[in-house]
Amino acid sequence: MAATGIVLGFHCTTPGMKHAKGPLLSIDVGDRTSETQDVSDVLESYVGGRAVGTKLAHDRIPFDADPLGAENRLYLATGPLQHSTMSFTGRMSATALSPLTDGLLSSNAGGFLSRNFTATGYGAVEVTGESDELLIVHVTDEEVTFEEVPELAGAETTDICSYIETEHGLENEHTVTIGPAGENLVRFASIMTSRERAFGRGGLGAVLGAKNVKAITFDGDSTHDVEIPPLQMDVHREAAQSDHIMKRQGTSSMTEFANTVEALPTRYFSELSFEGATGISGDRVEEKKYKKGTCSACAFACKLPTRDEETGLETEGPEYETVMAFGSNSGVDDIVDVMKSNKRCDELGMDTISAGDVVAAYLASEDAFGDVELIQETVEKIASREGIGDLLAEGVDRCHGELGVENWSVKGLEFSAHDGRTLNGQGLAFATANRGADHMYGEFYSLEYPLVEEDQAMDKEGLEGKPPKLVEKENLNAVKDSAVLCKFSRDFVSPERLSTLLDAEYEQLIEIGDEVVAMERHFNNRRGFDRSDDRLPYELPDFESALAEYYEVRGWNPDGTVPEERFEPSGATAD
Numbered sequence: 192m193a194a195t196g197i198v199l200g201f202h203c204t205t206p207g208m209k210h211a212k213g214p215l216l217s218i219d220v221g222d223r224t225s226e227t228q229d230v231s232d233v234l235e236s237y238v239g240g241r242a243v244g245t246k247l248a249h250d251r252i253p254f255d256a257d258p259l260g261a262e263n264r265l266y267l268a269t270g271p272l273q274h275s276t277m278s279f280t281g282r283m284s285a286t287a288l289s290p291l292t293d294g295l296l297s298s299n300a301g302g303f304l305s306r307n308f309t310a311t312g313y314g315a316v317e318v319t320g321e322s323d324e325l326l327i328v329h330v331t332d333e334e335v336t337f338e339e340v341p342e343l344a345g346a347e348t349t350d351i352c353s354y355i356e357t358e359h360g361l362e363n364e365h366t367v368t369i370g371p372a373g374e375n376l377v378r379f380a381s382i383m384t385s386r387e388r389a390f391g392r393g394g395l396g397a398v399l400g401a402k403n404v405k406a407i408t409f410d411g412d413s414t415h416d417v418e419i420p421p422l423q424m425d426v427h428r429e430a431a432q433s434d435h436i437m438k439r440q441g442t443s444s445m446t447e448f449a450n451t452v453e454a455l456p457t458r459y460f461s462e463l464s465f466e467g468a469t470g471i472s473g474d475r476v477e478e479k480k481y482k483k484g485t486c487s488a489c490a491f492a493c494k495l496p497t498r499d500e501e502t503g504l505e506t507e508g509p510e511y512e513t514v515m516a517f518g519s520n521s522g523v524d525d526i527v528d529v530m531k532s533n534k535r536c537d538e539l540g541m542d543t544i545s546a547g548d549v550v551a552a553y554l555a556s557e558d559a560f561g562d563v564e565l566i567q568e569t570v571e572k573i574a575s576r577e578g579i580g581d582l583l584a585e586g587v588d589r590c591h592g593e594l595g596v597e598n599w600s601v602k603g604l605e606f607s608a609h610d611g612r613t614l615n616g617q618g619l620a621f622a623t624a625n626r627g628a629d630h631m632y633g634e635f636y637s638l639e640y641p642l643v644e645e646d647q648a649m650d651k652e653g654l655e656g657k658p659p660k661l662v663e664k665e666n667l668n669a670v671k672d673s674a675v676l677c678k679f680s681r682d683f684v685s686p687e688r689l690s691t692l693l694d695a696e697y698e699q700l701i702e703i704g705d706e707v708v709a710m711e712r713h714f715n716n717r718r719g720f721d722r723s724d725d726r727l728p729y730e731l732p733d734f735e736s737a738l739a740e741y742y743e744v745r746g747w748n749p750d751g752t753v754p755e756e757r758f759e760p761s762g763a764t765a766d
């Protein structure tokens with residue numbers, strides 16, 4: 192077994208900084224035991240959420256672990272803001288070694304779980320081992336119990352949620368579940384929560400599937416004393432009063448706009464705009480929206496419960512990224528067809544971006560763009576690994592050769608929208624992100640669309656001057672994922688406000704974000720990742736010099752690795 196590592200010399204120097212509280216609950220589903228461990232030093236230095244999950248994963252998962260093996264560990268964590276009643280805080284973080292990227296990866300989900308998780312009183316929960324029987328793990332503030340549920344093998348999200356509600360009186364807001372895709376180790380299986388919300392990216396559902404864990408429930412009445420400054424009320428009021436278009440259309444409001452500026456991947460990335468964009472636009476989604484949807488405590492309420500009266504189909508969304516993957520990128524121009532794919536992915540437990548892109552890759556190989564029957568059939572086959580689905584369940588990086596199509600992924604993760612060939616800084620962000628081609632890691636697109644206020648906007652063409660800004664964005668996002676604060680708070684929670692809310696200097700927070708990104712990178716370096724993995728399937732002007740500048744700003748080596756002296760091998764796994 193390879194040694195784990197510990198992070199050297201990184202300690203928060205702001206004693207009053209807000210952070211998550213409570214012990215780590217470590218659950219071994221192999222021998223069905225659990226124990227609590229004091230991790231207050233980690234919480235005090237790393238805020239919560241993604242930073243805490245990353246620190247624990249970095250130090251406790253062996254560097255050579257199999258993502259689908261018993262040694263992999265999944266971390267669930269909330270942050271200090273889940274102790275507030277402020278908008279934009281209905282989210283939480285999950286971290287593990289990804290079966291899709293083969294690197295350390297965090298994913299973030301909204302919904303209502305975060306408050307119920309926090310009420311168990313734990314600062315973080317770790318799941319390790321591998322059960323010999325399909326399990327539901329029940330976590331309360333008093334005990335952990337293990338329930339064998341072999342009869343739920345193959346159950347879809349709604350069915351498993353109904354079971355837990357009927358048998359245990361807990362609504363879906365208390366649960367994380369996996370669908371058949373997770374059980375079948377589809378490499379982009381998601382962990383679902385609150386039924387339609389997903390820890391989507393990176394296949395963390397397959398990590399739970401490999402451990403034979405069908406669901407985990409969280410319930411309790413614990414509270415910790417975490418005082419968030421009164422500024423939270425201003426943020427909440429402003430979110431409630433805002434008339435932002437996202438309150439009507441969610442992220443789908445981006446579709447036509449991205450199409451206009453040629454940043455909407457189309458027909459498996461072969462084009463940048465889609466002639467059928469009107470049929471899958473935010474207006475079409477809004478027409479199908481039948482009530483308000485939100486995450487816990489959030490008055491911004493950007494979620495999209497939708498219904499098609501003609502077919503009776505109900506789902507949540509689709510969000511813009513799903514519209515891209517199962518719409519333009521698959522050559523589909525009817526929002527109801529995208530809603531169907533969205534619904535089935537939620538039920539089967541699959542990331543809609545990766546699933547849609549891999550379906551688009553298959554359509555490219557079959558010259559069958561727009562064939563909605565084939566799309567629906569393929570989605571089902573992927574989740575059950577039946578026929579061609581078995582190959583596609585491996586993801587684009589592993590199956591593109593056999594399909595005879597280009598590899599549209601970075602570090603194994605399929606591309607989200609906001610195309611980097613148009614938004615060049617976002618292209619660089621796709622290349623550098625430790626978790627691969629995901630838009631929310633660096634979120635650079637938000638600076639390059641001509642929607643941004645003039646003093647912050649950057650020209651979408653070229654990379655000059657962008658690496659330092661990208662480093663800052665990645666670091667700031669790592670802090671938001673640790674607080675835990677929704678990225679859509681961007682017009683309401685400025686960096687200065689975040690600093691006030693967490694009672695820490697902005698520079699201190701950015702330093703924590705930098706440490707998170709470095710820990711991810713260091714772990715992945717040990718698994719063989721380096722500069723050669725920070726690659727795109729297209730050329731960008733001055734890409735190599737921008738990459739070199741990015742490493743320099745981060746203080747990394749020119750080969751894209753973190754200097755080894757920043758870390759110290761501990762020589763043993765934690766237990």
Ligand code: SF4
Nearest residue numbers: 279486489493677679
């Ligand atoms: S802004 Fe939207 S995604 Fe974010 S917490 Fe609020 S409802 Fe959830």
